[in-house]
Amino acid sequence: MAGVGMKSALYRQSARRRGLAVAALVALAALPLLLQAIGQDFYVSFAARLLIFALAATGLNFIVGFGGMVAFGHAAFFGAGAYTVAILAQHGVTSAFVAWPAAAGLAALLALGIGAVSLRTRGVYFIMITLAFAQMIYYLFISLKTWGGDDGLSLPARSGFGPLHLGDDAVFYWVVLACLAAVLFLLDRIAHARFGRVLQAIRENESRMEALGYPVAAYQLACFVIGGTLAGLAGALIANHGLLASPNLLHWTQSGTLLVMVIVGGVGALYGGFAGALTLLLLEEALAAVTGHWHVALGLLLLGVVFYAPRGVAAYLHGLVTRRQNDD
Amino acid sequence: MIQLILEQALNGLQFGLMLFLLAAGLTLVFGIMDMINLAHGSLYMVGAYLAAAAAAASGSFVIGVLAAVAGTAVVGALLEVAVLRRLYARDHLAQVLATFALILIANEAVRWVWGDQPMLLNAPEALAGPVEIAGFSYPAYRLLIIAVGVAVALALYVVVAKTRVGMWVRAGASNREMTEALGVNVKRLFTLVFAAGAGLCALAGALLGPLLAVQVGMGESILILAFVVIVIGGIGSIRGALAGSLLVGVVDTLGRALLPWLLRAFLPAEVASNLGPALAAILIYLLMAAILFWKPAGLLPARG
Amino acid sequence: MTEGLLEIAGVSRHFGGLRALSEVSLSVPEGEVHALIGPNGAGKTTLIHQLSGAQTPDAGTIRFAGEDVTRLPMHTRVARGIARSWQVTNVFTRLSALDNVALAVQGRQRDWGGSFRFWAAVDKERAIVDEAAMWLAEVGLAGRERSIAGSLAHGEQRQLELALALATRPRLLLLDEPMAGMGPEESERVVELIERLGRKVTLLLVEHDMDAVFRLADRISVLVGGRLICTGLPDDVRVHPEVRKAYLGEDVA
Numbered sequence: 001m002a003g004v005g006m007k008s009a010l011y012r013q014s015a016r017r018r019g020l021a022v023a024a025l026v027a028l029a030a031l032p033l034l035l036q037a038i039g040q041d042f043y044v045s046f047a048a049r050l051l052i053f054a055l056a057a058t059g060l061n062f063i064v065g066f067g068g069m070v071a072f073g074h075a076a077f078f079g080a081g082a083y084t085v086a087i088l089a090q091h092g093v094t095s096a097f098v099a100w101p102a103a104a105g106l107a108a109l110l111a112l113g114i115g116a117v118s119l120r121t122r123g124v125y126f127i128m129i130t131l132a133f134a135q136m137i138y139y140l141f142i143s144l145k146t147w148g149g150d151d152g153l154s155l156p157a158r159s160g161f162g163p164l165h166l167g168d169d170a171v172f173y174w175v176v177l178a179c180l181a182a183v184l185f186l187l188d189r190i191a192h193a194r195f196g197r198v199l200q201a202i203r204e205n206e207s208r209m210e211a212l213g214y215p216v217a218a219y220q221l222a223c224f225v226i227g228g229t230l231a232g233l234a235g236a237l238i239a240n241h242g243l244l245a246s247p248n249l250l251h252w253t254q255s256g257t258l259l260v261m262v263i264v265g266g267v268g269a270l271y272g273g274f275a276g277a278l279t280l281l282l283l284e285e286a287l288a289a290v291t292g293h294w295h296v297a298l299g300l301l302l303l304g305v306v307f308y309a310p311r312g313v314a315a316y317l318h319g320l321v322t323r324r325q326n327d328d
Numbered sequence: 329m330i331q332l333i334l335e336q337a338l339n340g341l342q343f344g345l346m347l348f349l350l351a352a353g354l355t356l357v358f359g360i361m362d363m364i365n366l367a368h369g370s371l372y373m374v375g376a377y378l379a380a381a382a383a384a385a386s387g388s389f390v391i392g393v394l395a396a397v398a399g400t401a402v403v404g405a406l407l408e409v410a411v412l413r414r415l416y417a418r419d420h421l422a423q424v425l426a427t428f429a430l431i432l433i434a435n436e437a438v439r440w441v442w443g444d445q446p447m448l449l450n451a452p453e454a455l456a457g458p459v460e461i462a463g464f465s466y467p468a469y470r471l472l473i474i475a476v477g478v479a480v481a482l483a484l485y486v487v488v489a490k491t492r493v494g495m496w497v498r499a500g501a502s503n504r505e506m507t508e509a510l511g512v513n514v515k516r517l518f519t520l521v522f523a524a525g526a527g528l529c530a531l532a533g534a535l536l537g538p539l540l541a542v543q544v545g546m547g548e549s550i551l552i553l554a555f556v557v558i559v560i561g562g563i564g565s566i567r568g569a570l571a572g573s574l575l576v577g578v579v580d581t582l583g584r585a586l587l588p589w590l591l592r593a594f595l596p597a598e599v600a601s602n603l604g605p606a607l608a609a610i611l612i613y614l615l616m617a618a619i620l621f622w623k624p625a626g627l628l629p630a631r632g
Numbered sequence: 633m634t635e636g637l638l639e640i641a642g643v644s645r646h647f648g649g650l651r652a653l654s655e656v657s658l659s660v661p662e663g664e665v666h667a668l669i670g671p672n673g674a675g676k677t678t679l680i681h682q683l684s685g686a687q688t689p690d691a692g693t694i695r696f697a698g699e700d701v702t703r704l705p706m707h708t709r710v711a712r713g714i715a716r717s718w719q720v721t722n723v724f725t726r727l728s729a730l731d732n733v734a735l736a737v738q739g740r741q742r743d744w745g746g747s748f749r750f751w752a753a754v755d756k757e758r759a760i761v762d763e764a765a766m767w768l769a770e771v772g773l774a775g776r777e778r779s780i781a782g783s784l785a786h787g788e789q790r791q792l793e794l795a796l797a798l799a800t801r802p803r804l805l806l807l808d809e810p811m812a813g814m815g816p817e818e819s820e821r822v823v824e825l826i827e828r829l830g831r832k833v834t835l836l837l838v839e840h841d842m843d844a845v846f847r848l849a850d851r852i853s854v855l856v857g858g859r860l861i862c863t864g865l866p867d868d869v870r871v872h873p874e875v876r877k878a879y880l881g882e883d884v885a
Contacts, residue, residue: 008727008728008731008780072424121620124358124364127364127424128364128556129616132559136614139609145602190751192755194741194752195749197735198735198747201727204724205722205723207686208722208796209739211716212735214739214747256428259425260425293436296432298429299436301429302425302426302429
């Protein structure tokens with residue numbers, strides 16, 4: 001039996017990876033300057049969008065990968081965050097210091113309610129119920145005329161963030177990057193803390209944790225709420241990005257897209273959400289440039305991921321590389 | 329007023345029966361294979377498109393419906409053999425990703441073949457007008473849907489409750505290992521169940537075609553309603569699917585018709601006209617939450 | 633008569649038409665090692681399920697340390713001091729032995745929000761890590777801290793399972809066939825361990841190995857067909873006519 005070489009499945013971050021993370025952060029921070037230098041300013045906005053989706057997917061990955069709950073209603077929290085910012089702006093509240101925490105807070109409350117009911121069930125039921133509740137939020141928003149109905153609710157301008165002028169795409173990008181980096185750092189801490197350990201162990205063996213005296217459902221609910229809160233923050237950012245809280249953000253395909261990002265990027269990996277958002281959005285851009293029927297290509301690629309790279313694209317590529325090294 | 333309620337109740341019954349056609353196949357797939365299949369709605373869409381195309385080509389609505397049912401059952405069987413069979417042993421995440429991919433492919437493929445514009449599917453001429461029942465008039469075509477729905481529900485009940493295949497299916501839904509131990513060819517049974525479920529989807533899609541738009545994406549919104557039905561009724565239970573379908577159909581339809589009107593009695597007109605549709609839209613989800621709260625396994629669960 | 637640590641009164645449990653337990657009543661005083669024996673399918677594990685909280689009885693009450701725990705969920709019962717081991721090994725197979733036990737130790741922490749702590753690294757909490765290592769040593773797994781639980785030998789996994797249960801610091805330990813599937817040497821180690829444990833906590837032991845049962849138990853109860861047919865000292869149970877007829881008759885004779 002293996003055993004000596006195997007590592008405990010509890011999540012541990014090595015010093016080397018931490019160094020890589022800092023290097024990646026510096027590179028990402030320098031990106032807008034680089035793009036401006038080569039005259040491709042348009043892509044700064046695209047990069048910001050990518051990071052926002054990375055944030056939302058990271059929140060979902062915390063629920064799915066860390067908490068072991070296959071939640072199919074993340075769009076509800078994402079959209080609720082966006083609408084909170086837009087509705088507040090409609091009433092003259094434009095400070096990010098108020099609007100963004102409000103968006104995250106409302107998403108957290110929503111996650112608490114939906115999670116409390118959904119967590120009474122397991123497995124396939126849980127997937128369907130989170131999906132149904134998200135759809136309920138969707139219908140709620142599109143049937144309320146005061147909040148823009150099918151058209152969504154537009155923002156007059158980006159939120160004010162003290163002296164920072166978020167109207168500038170590069171500045172906005174940096175703020176988004178700062179949010180994402182802070183969240184990743186926080187989740188890394190959580191993973192190593194008592195709470196993170198409990199979640200990982202619940203994913204491994206739920207009934208055993210119950211028998212060790214842990215109220216499993218309470219921990220899962222807390223995890224669900226944390227993931228939802230992050231989606232709310234991402235929603236606040238996406239509303240600022242496009243100056244619109246669109247019902248599309250609440251649509252169930254949005255939940256599906258985020259879940260696809262998580263699976264493609266790597267379920268349960270800290271950077272899985274980021275890797276997935278990067279892969280999927282870049283792929284979308286590339287495929288859409290080549291063919292009008294890019295959905296078929298994307299669907300076939302996803303089927304390929306399911307059958308040939310079940311642990312995500314990053315793990316698959318890593319496996320290819322190490323296999324080749326072993327062959328040499 | 330009474331007439332409005334009666335008419336809406338009939339509409340609700342009709343909608344509920346169509347939901348049942350979708351939910352019946354879905355709940356068996358969930359129950360027997362413990363598998364989440366998001367692409368079930370795509371079969372409904374494919375069925376509606378096939379019906380519209382076949383009806384246009386042959387000039388006969390009946391031929392359209394029959395061709396849709398047969399064609400979609402074949403598509404469903406092929407899908408099961410080619411893709412879904414390989415997913416039964418996988419975790420729910422893999423199933424979600426794969427069937428989500430199938431939706432993308434199906435939607436795009438339909439767009440490819442039939443274009444972006446919604447297709448027209450007309451009800452047969454003879455049933456275009458209203459008929460008189462109990463003193464008020466009701467569209468004849470909707471009555472036909474109700475009749476077909478009741479007939480199929482009864483037939484399904486007989487097949488599942490009385491026949492040998494039905495016994496296997498029930499056994500499979502409540503205890504899969506036991507069924508395999510009995511020597512049933514589970515693989516073929518799964519394909520059969522799946523093809524039958526696809527055929528029922530197509531029937532619903534074809535019958536609803538003249539009432540709703542035949543367009544890309546039509547499968548997804550009704551799929552989520554079918555989920556609600558299954559959750560309410562209990563996974564793997566045909567009786568549960570029937571009860572859930574009728575409940576959802578009637579509550580949703582009556583809610584949309586009556587809630588705005590009811591609210592106007594208590595609230596200012598402006599608030600009521602804004603709140604009414606919103607409340608009606610989320611009514612069945614609140615119903616689902618309430619049922620889940622009291623009975624987490626659904627109203628008529630198949631297991632224990 | 634004073635109330636025992638565990639008081640089971642008229643507990644019944646049905647599965648569909650099957651009566652798995654019929655009006656079982658039993659009192660286990662603090663400090664006793666109580667063995668529960670009976671043929672396969674007699675309802676022994678079902679009784680353990682009712683006591684641990686994995687299932688709730690259809691009728692009857694279970695009192696623990698003077699409190700009615702019949703309807704309490706499992707995790708609350710663990711906090712009250714009832715721990716269990718499983719007939720089929722149930723550990724975190726992908727975690728190291730030390731991480732396994734550390735989780736059990738951590739589950740007892742009630743300081744600063746217990747396990748709702750989101751910042752400080754638990755690896756650096758010496759108190760938890762040290763205590764986990766201590767429990768591993770206690771069950772004879774010193775030196776195996778870093779091994780992945782799933783790669784341990786069967787007997788070692790059973791020992792780890794005991795360490796997990798012990799680390800919750802129970803007052804009552806429910807052991808469901810702790811020697812199941814073990815070779816004679818491993819069994820002997822576990823019997824010695826249980827002998828040591830018996831001096832510290834109250835034990836309710838389900839076991840098929842009659843040598844071990846008669847060596848360990850202060851008192852024995854016999855469950856047949858969901859009914860408790862007798863409870864008594866080992867020597868009394870050995871000669872009890874109904875027991876010989878219903879159960880021992882198959883083995884002894």
